[in-house]
Amino acid sequence: MLFNSISFLVFFPIVFILYWFVTNKSLKTQNWLLLFASYYFYSCWDWRFLFLLAFSTGLDYLTGLKIYRSDSQLGKKIWLVISIGINLGFLGFFKYYNFFAASFVDFIGVFGLKASYTTLNIILPVGISFYTFHGLSYVLDIYNKKIEPTTNWVEYSLFVSFFPLLVAGPIERATHLLPQVEKARTFRYQQAVDGLKQFLWGLIKKIVIADNCAEYANAIFNNTEQYSGLVLVWGAILFAFQIYGDFSGYTDMALGTARLFGFELLKNFNYPYFSRNIAEFWKRWHISLSSWFRDYLYIPLGGSRGSLWMTIRNTFIIFLVSGFWHGANWTFIVWGGLNALFIMPSVIWKKKNRETQVVAENSLLPSLKETGQLLLTFGLATFAWIFFRAESLGHAGEYISRMFLFGSDPNPFHYPELRSSRICAMLLVPFLCVEWLGRKNNYAIETLGLEWPRIIRWSIYGLLVYCIGMYMNTGGAEFIYFQF
Structure with missing residues (x-):
C-alpha cells in the first residue's frame, strides 16, 4: 500500500476514526x-x-x-x-x-x-x-x-x-x-493540522516533483547511448531532484501521518541541497541512517579519536557500508566511496561543519561565496548520483564519458525528451523557492502564510491539492527506497 494511492486514502481514515473515536x-x-x-x-x-x-x-x-x-x-x-x-x-x-x-x-x-x-x-x-x-x-x-x-x-x-x-x-x-x-x-488539533500540512507537502514532492522528473530521467538514463553533453547533464540533475522528492517526500508523509496519531518521528531530511559541503550534506540527507552508522559503526571503530589515518579509514568504512546497505551492486559501493572521497577535505583539515546553521540565515539570498559552495556541493552530489542510478559500472562509465561530449551535440534541444522536460524546470523553480524560503522550518510550508488572510492561505492549499490531482497516478508510483 502506497501513501500516494487511493487504497491508502481509504485505509487511513478508517484507522484514524477507530483510533481517536472508538479505542481512545x-x-x-x-x-x-x-x-x-x-x-x-x-x-x-x-x-x-x-x-x-x-x-x-x-x-x-x-x-x-x-x-x-x-x-x-x-x-x-x-x-x-x-x-x-x-x-x-x-x-x-x-x-x-x-x-x-x-x-x-x-x-x-x-x-x-x-x-x-x-x-x-x-x-x-x-x-x-x-x-x-x-x-x-x-x-x-x-x-x-x-x-x-x-x-x-x-x-x-x-x-x-x-x-x-x-x-x-x-x-x-x-x-x-x-x-x-x-x-x-x-488528540491535539494543532499537531493534527501540522501533520496534514507536512503530508500535503510530501505528496507535492513525490507526485509533482519526483514523478515528473522520473519520467524524463528514466528516458535519458535508459537510452544513454543516444545522448551526450547537456542532455546527460540534465538527466543527472533530474535524477537528483527525483530521488530527493521521492525519498524526502515519503519521509514527510510518514512524519505527517505519525503526527496525526500523536507520534513525533525523527527528522530525516533537512534541506540537503542547501548544503555548503559534502560533510554538511550528509548531516542533512537520510539523517536517521547516517546517525545510525555513526553511533553503531563509526564511533565503535574509534571515530575521529585516533590518528588522521584511522579517521580516514573509519570514514571510508561507513560510507562503503552505507553504499552496500543500499543495494547489492558495485554501483552503490562506488557511490559510497565517492562520497567518502568528497568528504575528505573536511576530514583532513578538520573543518567544523555548520550543519546546525541555516545557509544565509539572516538574509534572503546567499552570498557569492555561499552560492559557489551550494553549487559545488550539489554538483558533487549529482555526479555521485549517476552511479546510484546506473544499472552497472559500465553503464555509469558510459554515461559520464558521453556527458562530457559537448561538441558532438551542438543543438541538444532537438531531442523531444529535452524539449518536453521543460515542464520539470517550470515546476522545480517555484518548488525550490518555497523550499528556500522555508529552510528554517521542519518542512517547507510549516509556517507558509500563517499571517496571511485565511482566504489566501486556503487558496494556496487548494492550488497544491489541484497540482496533486492533476499529476496523480491513481495506482500510485512506487518509492525508490522501497527496493532497499
Whole structure:
C-alpha cells in the first residue's frame, strides 16, 4: 500500500476514526489497533513476509530480555551475537546472496578457475533493511546499557512495525519512539493540522516533483547511448531532484501521518541541497541512517579519536557500508566511496561543519561565496548520483564519458525528451523557492502564510491539492527506497 494511492486514502481514515473515536479510552487497545493496522498495511505488499517481520520482532524482543537478564558479560555477548548474526543473516540472504555468488565466481575467474552458481529468484521483502536496523539498534542499546528492555510485546512490536515508518523509515531508535508508544496520547488539533500540512507537502514532492522528473530521467538514463553533453547533464540533475522528492517526500508523509496519531518521528531530511559541503550534506540527507552508522559503526571503530589515518579509514568504512546497505551492486559501493572521497577535505583539515546553521540565515539570498559552495556541493552530489542510478559500472562509465561530449551535440534541444522536460524546470523553480524560503522550518510550508488572510492561505492549499490531482497516478508510483 502506497501513501500516494487511493487504497491508502481509504485505509487511513478508517484507522484514524477507530483510533481517536472508538479505542481512545484505552492505550492498550489503541496500540493493538495500530499494530493490527501496521501488519495489514505490510501484508498488502506480500502477506508471506509477515512471518519474517514477526520472527525478526520476536527475536530482538527475546534477545533484548536475555541480554539484560544475563549475569555474565559473556552471556550478554553471546545473545548479542545471536541477534546480530540471525538478523544480518536474513538480510544477507534476501538482499545479497546473488551478488556474493556472482562476485565470488568473477573473483576466482581472475586466477583462471571456473565455477558455476545457481541464481536464486529471491523476492526482496520490502522494508527489511529498515525494520532490521530498528531491532538491531534496540538490542545494541540494551547491551550498551543505554536503555532497559520492555516486557510488553505489543508495545515493542508497534515500535518496530509502526506503519508510517515500516517500509522506508526513518530508522527509529527505541530511546525516542518506544516511550511515545508506552504513554497515553491525546488528540491535539494543532499537531493534527501540522501533520496534514507536512503530508500535503510530501505528496507535492513525490507526485509533482519526483514523478515528473522520473519520467524524463528514466528516458535519458535508459537510452544513454543516444545522448551526450547537456542532455546527460540534465538527466543527472533530474535524477537528483527525483530521488530527493521521492525519498524526502515519503519521509514527510510518514512524519505527517505519525503526527496525526500523536507520534513525533525523527527528522530525516533537512534541506540537503542547501548544503555548503559534502560533510554538511550528509548531516542533512537520510539523517536517521547516517546517525545510525555513526553511533553503531563509526564511533565503535574509534571515530575521529585516533590518528588522521584511522579517521580516514573509519570514514571510508561507513560510507562503503552505507553504499552496500543500499543495494547489492558495485554501483552503490562506488557511490559510497565517492562520497567518502568528497568528504575528505573536511576530514583532513578538520573543518567544523555548520550543519546546525541555516545557509544565509539572516538574509534572503546567499552570498557569492555561499552560492559557489551550494553549487559545488550539489554538483558533487549529482555526479555521485549517476552511479546510484546506473544499472552497472559500465553503464555509469558510459554515461559520464558521453556527458562530457559537448561538441558532438551542438543543438541538444532537438531531442523531444529535452524539449518536453521543460515542464520539470517550470515546476522545480517555484518548488525550490518555497523550499528556500522555508529552510528554517521542519518542512517547507510549516509556517507558509500563517499571517496571511485565511482566504489566501486556503487558496494556496487548494492550488497544491489541484497540482496533486492533476499529476496523480491513481495506482500510485512506487518509492525508490522501497527496493532497499
